[in-house]
Amino acid sequence: MSRFRPPAWFVLLLPAIIILAAVVLVPLILSFYSSFTPYKLTRPETLYKWIGTFNYEKAMKSAHFWAAFGRTVLLLTIALNLEMLMGLGLALLVNKVTYGQRALRTIMMFPMMFSPVLVGFQFKFIFNDNVGLVNNALQSLGLTDRAIPWLVDGQLAFIAILTAEMWSATSVFAILILAGLFAVPRDPIEAAKVDGCTPWQSFRHITLPYVMPFIYIALAIRSLDVARAYDIVQIMTNGGPARRTELLWTLIGRTGYVDAKMGYANAMGYISIFLAIIFTVYFFRKLNAARSELGMAG
Amino acid sequence: MAQVHLRNVVKKYGAVQVVHGIDLEIQDNEFVVLVGPSGCGKSTTLRMIAGLEAISEGEVSIGDRVVNDLPPRHRNISMVFQNYALYPHMTVRENLGFSLKIAKRPQAEIDKAVDEAAQILSLADYMDRKPGALSGGQRQRVAMGRAIVRHPEVFLFDEPLSNLDAKLRTQMRTEIKKLHQKVKSTIVYVTHDQVEAMTLADRIVIMRDGHIEQVGTPLDVFETPANTFVATFIGSPPMNLLPGTVSGDRLALTDGPVVPLPPQFAGNVAEGQEIILGLRADNLMPVGHTMPMEGAYAEFDMTVNLSEPLGTETLLFGSLAGREVQAKMLSPRPVKDGERLRFQLDLTRCHLFDAKTQQSLR
Amino acid sequence: MNENLQHRIRARLLKVLHFVTLFIAMAIICVPGLWVVLNSFRPTVEIMAKPPVWIPNELNLDNYRAMFGAAGEGGVPVLQYFTNSLIISVTSTAIAILIGMAGGYAFARYRFKGKSGIFIGLMLTRAVPGVSLSLPLFIVMAKTGLIDTHLGLILVYVALNVPFTIWLIDGFFRQVPIDLAEAAEIDGCTRWQAFWRVEFPVARAGVASAGIFAFLTSWNEYALASQLTRSTFSKTMPVGLRDFTSEFTINWGGMTALAVLMIIPALILTFLVQKHLIAGLTFGGVKG
Numbered sequence: 036m037s038r039f040r041p042p043a044w045f046v047l048l049l050p051a052i053i054i055l056a057a058v059v060l061v062p063l064i065l066s067f068y069s070s071f072t073p074y075k076l077t078r079p080e081t082l083y084k085w086i087g088t089f090n091y092e093k094a095m096k097s098a099h100f101w102a103a104f105g106r107t108v109l110l111l112t113i114a115l116n117l118e119m120l121m122g123l124g125l126a127l128l129v130n131k132v133t134y135g136q137r138a139l140r141t142i143m144m145f146p147m148m149f150s151p152v153l154v155g156f157q158f159k160f161i162f163n164d165n166v167g168l169v170n171n172a173l174q175s176l177g178l179t180d181r182a183i184p185w186l187v188d189g190q191l192a193f194i195a196i197l198t199a200e201m202w203s204a205t206s207v208f209a210i211l212i213l214a215g216l217f218a219v220p221r222d223p224i225e226a227a228k229v230d231g232c233t234p235w236q237s238f239r240h241i242t243l244p245y246v247m248p249f250i251y252i253a254l255a256i257r258s259l260d261v262a263r264a265y266d267i268v269q270i271m272t273n274g275g276p277a278r279r280t281e282l283l284w285t286l287i288g289r290t291g292y293v294d295a296k297m298g299y300a301n302a303m304g305y306i307s308i309f310l311a312i313i314f315t316v317y318f319f320r321k322l323n324a325a326r327s328e329l330g331m332a333g
Numbered sequence: 334m335a336q337v338h339l340r341n342v343v344k345k346y347g348a349v350q351v352v353h354g355i356d357l358e359i360q361d362n363e364f365v366v367l368v369g370p371s372g373c374g375k376s377t378t379l380r381m382i383a384g385l386e387a388i389s390e391g392e393v394s395i396g397d398r399v400v401n402d403l404p405p406r407h408r409n410i411s412m413v414f415q416n417y418a419l420y421p422h423m424t425v426r427e428n429l430g431f432s433l434k435i436a437k438r439p440q441a442e443i444d445k446a447v448d449e450a451a452q453i454l455s456l457a458d459y460m461d462r463k464p465g466a467l468s469g470g471q472r473q474r475v476a477m478g479r480a481i482v483r484h485p486e487v488f489l490f491d492e493p494l495s496n497l498d499a500k501l502r503t504q505m506r507t508e509i510k511k512l513h514q515k516v517k518s519t520i521v522y523v524t525h526d527q528v529e530a531m532t533l534a535d536r537i538v539i540m541r542d543g544h545i546e547q548v549g550t551p552l553d554v555f556e557t558p559a560n561t562f563v564a565t566f567i568g569s570p571p572m573n574l575l576p577g578t579v580s581g582d583r584l585a586l587t588d589g590p591v592v593p594l595p596p597q598f599a600g601n602v603a604e605g606q607e608i609i610l611g612l613r614a615d616n617l618m619p620v621g622h623t624m625p626m627e628g629a630y631a632e633f634d635m636t637v638n639l640s641e642p643l644g645t646e647t648l649l650f651g652s653l654a655g656r657e658v659q660a661k662m663l664s665p666r667p668v669k670d671g672e673r674l675r676f677q678l679d680l681t682r683c684h685l686f687d688a689k690t691q692q693s694l695r
Numbered sequence: 696m697n698e699n700l701q702h703r704i705r706a707r708l709l710k711v712l713h714f715v716t717l718f719i720a721m722a723i724i725c726v727p728g729l730w731v732v733l734n735s736f737r738p739t740v741e742i743m744a745k746p747p748v749w750i751p752n753e754l755n756l757d758n759y760r761a762m763f764g765a766a767g768e769g770g771v772p773v774l775q776y777f778t779n780s781l782i783i784s785v786t787s788t789a790i791a792i793l794i795g796m797a798g799g800y801a802f803a804r805y806r807f808k809g810k811s812g813i814f815i816g817l818m819l820t821r822a823v824p825g826v827s828l829s830l831p832l833f834i835v836m837a838k839t840g841l842i843d844t845h846l847g848l849i850l851v852y853v854a855l856n857v858p859f860t861i862w863l864i865d866g867f868f869r870q871v872p873i874d875l876a877e878a879a880e881i882d883g884c885t886r887w888q889a890f891w892r893v894e895f896p897v898a899r900a901g902v903a904s905a906g907i908f909a910f911l912t913s914w915n916e917y918a919l920a921s922q923l924t925r926s927t928f929s930k931t932m933p934v935g936l937r938d939f940t941s942e943f944t945i946n947w948g949g950m951t952a953l954a955v956l957m958i959i960p961a962l963i964l965t966f967l968v969q970k971h972l973i974a975g976l977t978f979g980g981v982k983g
Binding site: 042043044045047048050051054055057058059060061062063065066069076124125128129131132139141142143144145146147148149150151152153156157158159160161165166168171174175202206258259260261262263265266269284285287288291292297300301304305307308311312314315316319 | 716721724725730747793801807826832833835850858861916918932936957
């Protein structure tokens with residue numbers, strides 16, 4: 036009697052597939068469906084009313100949505116780029132250190148341990164216009180005598196959020212890029228020196244190509260959970276005041292939970308999911324390209 | 334005009350000193366090989382010349398410029414590394430042209446120099462491959478090509494052949510020698526392989542523990558080693574060293590036969606002096622299987638423990654005065670292990686060292 | 696000699712510049728965190744003082760006493776939150792590791808059709824923003840009665856951690872030469888024994904770092920927990936932080952004390968595995 040035996044890899048992967056299907060896939064299908072209904076939490080029967088792409092059209096026509104969308108993309112682009120550059124800089128600084136490097140690496144990991152929500156509170160405190168560390172310092176140093184409204188003014192709040200986000204994530208880049216720098220063989224760098232490269236040239240032509248895959252890994256890992264910035268923003272400003280720091284995620288959260296418009300929120304949620312997926316796929320492709328450039332693929 | 338002068342060059346890592354005040358003058362167009370066992374400071378010395386290691390004390394000059402604090406790019410040198418150090422993300426062509434591109438030379442000039450180097454090293458067929466797709470020998474040639482396109486004043490080679498298999502190594506050795514004849518540059522070459530040193534060098538610098546033991550032409554260091562270290566390091570198989578005492582015009586080898594004092598050392602030893610007799614296998618052969626020996630020679634019996642036939646000759650391992658001794662047999666016949674043979678020893682070609690200082694008594 | 700002097704001076708200057716920049720960078724990294732820790736030992740009045748008090752007048756444990764006594768202002772049940780966090784994080788990490796090990800092993804050791812497709816698919820589930828996922832999850836959990844329970848959050852965190860765990864562990868198993876398992880099988884082990892006796896011990900460091908990662912993610916997660924937990928019986932510490940806020944004021948003293956309580960386990964765990972952590976991330980990525 037022969038019985039069907041599934042291949043071993045399938046059995047091994049099955050638990051992962053089941054849990055992800057149950058916790059991620061099924062709810063996503065549900066939310067996809069509900070994005071075509073006017074579903075409101077308070078009125079369950081609305082789940083069965085089909086309204087087609089109305090929610091999506093509504094989002095497309097909404098100035099609030101586009102403002103939040105634009106701001107999210109802007110924040111992500113600026114934050115990821117700055118974090119990458121500063122992480123690279125930090126890694127290069129630490130890499131040059133010969134004595135006490137272990138201690139520095141440990142310090143560098145410090146912000147990684149802070150929950151984003153905690154980072155949010157922490158920087159809300161630091162940027163508090165009345166008793167915050169930043170204003171206190173500026174005033175004590177005599178640089179200004181007024182209370183700078185860091186979290187009230189739209190642009191200043193954007194900077195404050197950016198600062199918090201960068202503080203919490205730059206070290207992820209630094210750590211990964213530092214690992215990349217360790218993996219750079221010494222010989223080609225020395226060969227470049229002898230070949231006449233200035234320190235900048237040998238960095239640009241030799242070190243950077245070696246480190247590139249590590250930069251893309253960092254970007255890919257980060258883009259997997261950029262939405263963690265939601266925690267920070269939700270605490271620091273919650274999109275306010277008057278939507279001046281509204282991001283896609285805070286908009287979705289408010290629409291879904293405060294206004295209870297689940298259908299509409301889910302429609303916007305889908306747009307945010309695609310945004311995240313596009314970022315992630317982009318960086319994974321770059322990673323593969325950088326890897327094959329160095330002949331590491333396979 | 335590219336002599337390289339080292340004046341009392343010292344290298345320290347913290348409290349540890351690894352190079353102890355080296356003096357060396359390398360002439361223009363000279364091929365100098367630094368040779369010694371690993372850890373002797375030869376690579377460190379080369380890297381100080383290159384500017385890859387800081388010079389702790391002393392002075393290095395290239396041409397008539399002191400270069401102590403100059404970065405490598407201002408020294409007009411090029412270097413071939415042990416692991417080739419090719420840029421993995423560049424094609425062979427880009428690897429070869431990289432230094433000229435960095436120097437912002439016109440493209441036409443770069444192309445010309447690269448093609449010329451490719452021609453010399455027969456790399457033309459691989460120009461668009463990346464290093465990952467090349468064999469060891471090809472990588473080695475690219476590394477050399479990268480060094481020659483720049484027409485530097487000084488070439489530095491850091492054990493360039495040690496990662497190749499034996500056959501390829503011999504072949505590349507010849508190519509390096511030809512290259513030197515073609516490009517006519519000063520070359521400083523580091524190796525731990527004394528055969529490479531002997532075959533390539535105009536002058537050999539033998540180093541140990543951060544000191545120079547002897548400087549001289551290959552024949553010099555082979556024929557007149559300055560001390561027992563050089564004597565055993567240069568030449569294969571290594572020179573046999575047998576302790577003994579001077580007694581009149583004879584040498585009493587400890588626990589062994591008494592042989593006449595080699596005439597060339599007659600005036601340099603005192604009665605009762607403890608010495609070491611140095612003896613190459615080529616000068617110790619069984620009677621009837623020797624080169625004709627002129628002048629003084631001695632004879633004694635020795636048991637052969639082991640023999641290694643090499644074709645034109647056979648290496649014999651015997652024991653004399655409680656030590657293993659290697660001898661050679663020309664026009665060989667089969668030798669049984671344990672066979673006792675009569676050996677002839679060429680006294681005019683042997684060496685005497687002082688037992689205390691280990692220095693040659695010549 | 697002039698040329699040499701010039702280069703020597705430049706090298707000195709660069710060294711000084713390097714040191715100064717490094718110092719400033721490290722200060723920026725440390726100060727915000729240390730500020731929180733310092734404030735947890737200061738009375739709220741002093742934290743909020745205007746003009747600011749730079750050098751603390753008194754350091755005490757009042758905030759901690761209030762926090763654990765649950766008697767202070769607000770009466771936040773910190774210990775309950777701590778227990779919730781611990782139960783949820785440890786359980787979800789353990790399950791995620793088991794599932795991740797099975798999955799990672801499958802990716803590292805078997806060839807099958809659509810492998811890279813499945814891999815990317817798994818990874819992308821991690822890219823779904825927490826808020827977007829929390830809406831439908833909220834509905835599903837409300838329907839199944841899993842909302843506001845430990846089990847509900849555990850399931851969610853397992854799903855959240857599995858993709859990354861698989862990625863890390865896959866990378867580590869690839870580092871274990873396949874000959875090793877084969878040799879063990881020739882020596883008479885079953886595949887199962889070969890795995891546990893030979894491959895697992897070699898990849899243990901990777902599994903550990905994946906575990907820490909999963910734990911930290913669960914320990915620090917907020918977006919989902921804030922929607923899926925309601926009562927003190929299931930709220931985790933990141934959500935609990937909000938208990939110190941009211942409409943217009945924030946009890947900074949109490950909050951910083953809770954913050955320190957949150958950081959300490961994370962701190963210890965991260966330091967324990969920092970080496971493996973880096974190795975894990977980069978093995979998984981570069982040599983993939």
